[in-house]
Amino acid sequence: MPLEGKSLGYRYNKGAWVLQQMTIRMEAGEVVGLVGPSGCGKSTLGKLLAGHLQPTEGHVLLDGGSIHSGVRNPVQVVLQHPEQAVNPKWKLRRTLEESGKIDEHMLSELAIEDAWLNRYPSELSGGELQRICVARALGSGTRYLIADEMTTMLDAITQAQIWQSVLKWAERNHTSILVISHEHQLVNRLCSRVVEWQS
Numbered sequence: 606m607p608l609e610g611k612s613l614g615y616r617y618n619k620g621a622w623v624l625q626q627m628t629i630r631m632e633a634g635e636v637v638g639l640v641g642p643s644g645c646g647k648s649t650l651g652k653l654l655a656g657h658l659q660p661t662e663g664h665v666l667l668d669g670g671s672i673h674s675g676v677r678n679p680v681q682v683v684l685q686h687p688e689q690a691v692n693p694k695w696k697l698r699r700t701l702e703e704s705g706k707i708d709e710h711m712l713s714e715l716a717i718e719d720a721w722l723n724r725y726p727s728e729l730s731g732g733e734l735q736r737i738c739v740a741r742a743l744g745s746g747t748r749y750l751i752a753d754e755m756t757t758m759l760d761a762i763t764q765a766q767i768w769q770s771v772l773k774w775a776e777r778n779h780t781s782i783l784v785i786s787h788e789h790q791l792v793n794r795l796c797s798r799v800v801e802w803q804s
């Protein structure tokens with residue numbers, strides 16, 4: 606059940622190529638790191654793999670086929686800034702419900718307090734809000750998580766807590782994670798395999 610990017614090429618608005626002939630493959634349950642210098646195209650690759658961008662060249666395949674539209678995307682992305690990923694006018698219960706029925710077990714695993722769900726995004730800390738975004742991304746049907754600098758903005762303790770929960774959950778559900786980061790230390794600690802991107 607692999608997720609594959611085959612000979613991917615991408616350029617924004619017919620500008621310079623951001624990536625070309627990029628091939629990457631992740632197996633079910635794998636935790637893979639992707640590191641590389643700023644601006645080399647890591648986030649662009651994450652968006653291509655999740656189907657948020659369409660490749661200029663090449664293909665993204667899930668189990669050998671295209672990612673079906675019309676169902677909840679099995680490839681979910683969590684970005685660095687949670688406040689940009691939620692509707693500021695929605696209480697967080699509604700945000701979480703975007704991914705289907707709220708999984709109480711997951712909430713407790715991510716140390717999400719019930720009271721937070723009755724608040725608006727501006728009423729939570731960055732770390733609390735990121736936990737909500739992670740829980741939403743890990744809703745039912747998620748098979749691949751693209752964690753794009755997911756904990757970069759958080760303090761070391763919060764970072765460790767979130768990763769511990771996410772890895773436990775991923776192992777139990779046989780979910781793969783692509784850890785996009787510029788922190789070699791973090792990636793080496795979390796991942797069984799690391800792709801080093803040379804720009």
Ligand SMILES: Nc1ncnc2c1ncn2[C@@H]1O[C@H](COP(=O)(O)OP(=O)(O)OP(=O)(O)O)[C@@H](O)[C@H]1O
Nearest residue numbers: 617618623641642643644645646647648649650787
């Ligand atoms: N929407 C966009 N329109 C035009 N160019 C873009 C757009 N988004 C990114 N780029 C450019 O594409 C290149 C790759 O950007 P990308 O964000 O994928 O890199 P990155 O490796 O994730 O960088 P960082 O580690 O700094 O987050 C950069 O040169 C960037 O300026």
